[in-house]
Amino acid sequence: MAESLMDIKRKIASTKKTGQITQAMQMVSGAKLSQIEKRAKKYQIYSDKVRQIVTHLAAGQLLELANAAESDTDSGDKSQVISVASLLQKRPVKKTGYLVITSDRGLVGSYNSTVLKAMMQMIKDDHESPDDYVMMAIGGVGAYEYRGVSDIPTFNEVREIVKTAVTMFDNGVFDELYVCYNHHVNTLTSAFRAEKMLPISDLDVSEVADTNVEYLIEPDLDSVLESVLPQYAESLIFGAIMDAKTAEHAASTTAMRSATDNANDLISHLSTQYNRARQAAITTEITEIVGGAAALE
Structure with a gap:
């Protein structure tokens, strides 16, 4: 899951750079x-x-x-x-x-x-x-x-x-x-x-x-x-x-302009995907902690 989060962060950073380039070219x-x-x-x-x-x-x-x-x-x-x-x-x-x-x-x-x-x-x-x-x-x-x-x-x-x-x-x-x-x-x-x-x-x-x-x-x-x-x-x-x-x-x-808009849309989609993956990772960690505590009892 950690590797997946890193991949998504890398895609977001790359897309942001592309969006900056296309926005500059638009101007x-x-x-x-x-x-x-x-x-x-x-x-x-x-x-x-x-x-x-x-x-x-x-x-x-x-x-x-x-x-x-x-x-x-x-x-x-x-x-x-x-x-x-x-x-x-x-x-x-x-x-x-x-x-x-x-x-x-x-x-x-x-x-x-x-x-x-x-x-x-x-x-x-x-x-x-x-x-x-x-x-x-x-x-x-x-x-x-x-x-x-x-x-x-x-x-x-x-x-x-x-x-x-x-x-x-x-x-x-x-x-x-x-x-x-x-x-x-x-x-x-x-x-x-x-x-x-x-x-x-x-x-x-x-x-x-x-x-x-x-x-x-x-x-x-x-x-x-x-x-x-x-x-x-x-x-x-x-x-x-x-x-x-x-x-x-x-x-x-x-x-x-269309390329910049598409980049922004993709960043929004990847951000949502990243937040969901991060939330899933946090939930998994909490579950493991609770399970471990219950086992010690």
Whole structure:
């Protein structure tokens, strides 16, 4: 019985240490979540403004770009058509690109498994052959193509893979690009999202139809679009990375809170078990003493 009591005490001490660790990790994840939520809100303001400007600039140019694509292709000058028209115009889809965002670490609950299961099901439903799609991954759990994104990412950090994705689309490696990740809903909830980023199709001309904003453009509209549209496409992908990181920290906070609660529940259960075992040992000792005293009489 004494050995059993020691085992229970050892389990209680071990569980308390584990609970302290998970509680500390919960606090760290909560702090990171608070930071990235603030940054994401600020980035959203920037993203909305850029989208408004791009929509305004491109509003009257879609038809012209389509006509320019034909005339420039005939003349052999394809540089501008590739960088501008290809980002806006749909083309026959021979191959689809997927940029999958996972985490570099575990201890984030079902965050990674949700993304990977949804991705595998999507590929199974939409493609018959591996030749129909191209996979790129951010995060060590998804693959080792690109990892090491910080907890509060900056654009300079992910510039390489973002530019690579846009350039691959530009060069015809794939004909459409989906960014697949967990979208942050709130601290307790996230939802898998496969968002089509390329070609750019979310520009709604009606949003700027009633505005009287005018821009001074130098040197010309086509040159500005040639520079701004790739940046806008890159900002969309970076926004998805920010959203995914926010969901990751939220999932980590929730997972560590659950682990801490489970540790506390286990400690409570072990404490009750310890008290019962100790009481049983005391009762046994009293019985033996009484029995021994009775035998002496």
